[in-house]
Amino acid sequence: MKKDIFEKMQILANSAKYDVSCSSSGSENNHKTGELGATHNSGICHTFTSDGRCVSLLKVLLTNFCIYDCAYCINRKSNDIKRAAFSPKQLADITINFYKRNYIEGLFLSSGIIENEDHTMILILRTLKILRYEYHFNGYIHVKLIPGADDRLIDEVVALANRVSSNIELPSDKSLKLLAPNKTKEKILQPLKHARDKSLEKNTRPIGMSTQLIIGATPESDKDILKLSSVLYDKALLKRVYYSAYIPVNDHKNLPSIINKPPLLREHRLYQADWLLRFYDFTYDEIVNDEFPNLDEELDPKTFWALNNLKYFPMEINKVSKDELLRIPGIGIKSVFKILKARKFKTLDFYDLKKLKISLKKAQYFITCKGKYCAKISFCDDKIKQAIITPPKKKILQPSLFDMDFSAITGEI
Numbered sequence: 001m002k003k004d005i006f007e008k009m010q011i012l013a014n015s016a017k018y019d020v021s022c023s024s025s026g027s028e029n030n031h032k033t034g035e036l037g038a039t040h041n042s043g044i045c046h047t048f049t050s051d052g053r054c055v056s057l058l059k060v061l062l063t064n065f066c067i068y069d070c071a072y073c074i075n076r077k078s079n080d081i082k083r084a085a086f087s088p089k090q091l092a093d094i095t096i097n098f099y100k101r102n103y104i105e106g107l108f109l110s111s112g113i114i115e116n117e118d119h120t121m122i123l124i125l126r127t128l129k130i131l132r133y134e135y136h137f138n139g140y141i142h143v144k145l146i147p148g149a150d151d152r153l154i155d156e157v158v159a160l161a162n163r164v165s166s167n168i169e170l171p172s173d174k175s176l177k178l179l180a181p182n183k184t185k186e187k188i189l190q191p192l193k194h195a196r197d198k199s200l201e202k203n204t205r206p207i208g209m210s211t212q213l214i215i216g217a218t219p220e221s222d223k224d225i226l227k228l229s230s231v232l233y234d235k236a237l238l239k240r241v242y243y244s245a246y247i248p249v250n251d252h253k254n255l256p257s258i259i260n261k262p263p264l265l266r267e268h269r270l271y272q273a274d275w276l277l278r279f280y281d282f283t284y285d286e287i288v289n290d291e292f293p294n295l296d297e298e299l300d301p302k303t304f305w306a307l308n309n310l311k312y313f314p315m316e317i318n319k320v321s322k323d324e325l326l327r328i329p330g331i332g333i334k335s336v337f338k339i340l341k342a343r344k345f346k347t348l349d350f351y352d353l354k355k356l357k358i359s360l361k362k363a364q365y366f367i368t369c370k371g372k373y374c375a376k377i378s379f380c381d382d383k384i385k386q387a388i389i390t391p392p393k394k395k396i397l398q399p400s401l402f403d404m405d406f407s408a409i410t411g412e413i
């Protein structure tokens, strides 16, 4: 790679690293020269396609010049940082080059706003056209749509990309006004609404759409955030919402203190809650409400819900419906299907669950098998919470029922 292109690559891959809406990115690793596993500086990240494959992507900005000054953004115009811009041809060439060398399987392309929204979208579109029409590149391309760009440009991008996204960044208009005054939720969602409507037209290829929300830069509760995600999923606007713990990169009077650590546990809990919304049929107000507007730090959201709804438990594993099984803490979708299948042939006991490789670490407190409750504590929320938060240390000579060697316990079942 020529020196100037290499420098541009370093600058523009570095500028793209705070965007997580292409999935597992932005994570620091302690790479040392000579070791394997450095993905960070090279701008290579990973994402999952709709069929579940993990693909590596070149994650880069077309340019980190920007006419806007969003308070939280490393690329805001008032920051004194190294700036660079690829031409569409340069970026298409790099992508093909990396692809042929087997470094990447696709491209995640975003950009600062250069001149204006339409001009930026045109440059991105040109890159796509070179890749698709001149180089006949059929690989995965995720494009960040530019809010405010002309609908016709959005249409052309949607026709060529596999996935598009537009980052809402902050969960309310009030916060946007405070930190990103050039943006409104409506303006950010407009290209996604347009792309959704377009993809619903006859004979149009469906396209994945996602967004990113920054967590912890503004005072919204988890309830506000999950309510917004829930609305976006209900309107079929998005396939994924990505939550990004706020990483302080700038000093600004409206931002939280720069010495705070990124709220990574909160980000993790939000992903767990989001999973419940998308795959477990929970509604956001079952997970968070006016009494508990924020997710619990000690317990995952499903366990927290179960402990606050003990009236539904313990559930008899042989009798409850699929939807009820999905509510049991520690029992995931795969386990539910294993149980349903096995139940057709016999009435299950704890041995059978163990043989099915179903984790009972949490589930043991919320189920019965053949009418028997086998956790070694009484069925009471405080005791269960305590047992889950601080599981008893394993004693070598007293193996637990759920760590196998069942015969050593009591023979109750």
Ligand code: SF4
Binding pocket: 066, 067, 068, 069, 070, 073, 074, 075, 076, 077, 111, 112, 113, 180
């Ligand atoms: S418009 Fe985008 S790139 Fe520009 S300052 Fe705002 S967040 Fe950063």
